[in-house]
Amino acid sequence: MSVKSHIFKCRVCGRYTMQEAHCGAPAASAHPPKYSPQDRYAKYRRLAGRG
Numbered sequence: 001m002s003v004k005s006h007i008f009k010c011r012v013c014g015r016y017t018m019q020e021a022h023c024g025a026p027a028a029s030a031h032p033p034k035y036s037p038q039d040r041y042a043k044y045r046r047l048a049g050r051g
């Protein structure tokens with residue numbers, strides 16, 4: 001299951017939603033981080049690889 005849709009975070013209730021508005025207020029864009037603290041080493045592994 002992949003979620004390629006835009007994800008927003010409601011500023012009112014703090015929940016994630018796929019709607020631009022939630023709780024009657026515009027939701028803030030909440031792009032999930034593309035990397036995790038544990039994955040930062042993968043960056044160096046890519047540099048060491050064939051890229």
Ligand SMILES: [Zn+2]
Nearest residue numbers: 010013022023
């Ligand atoms: Zn809400």
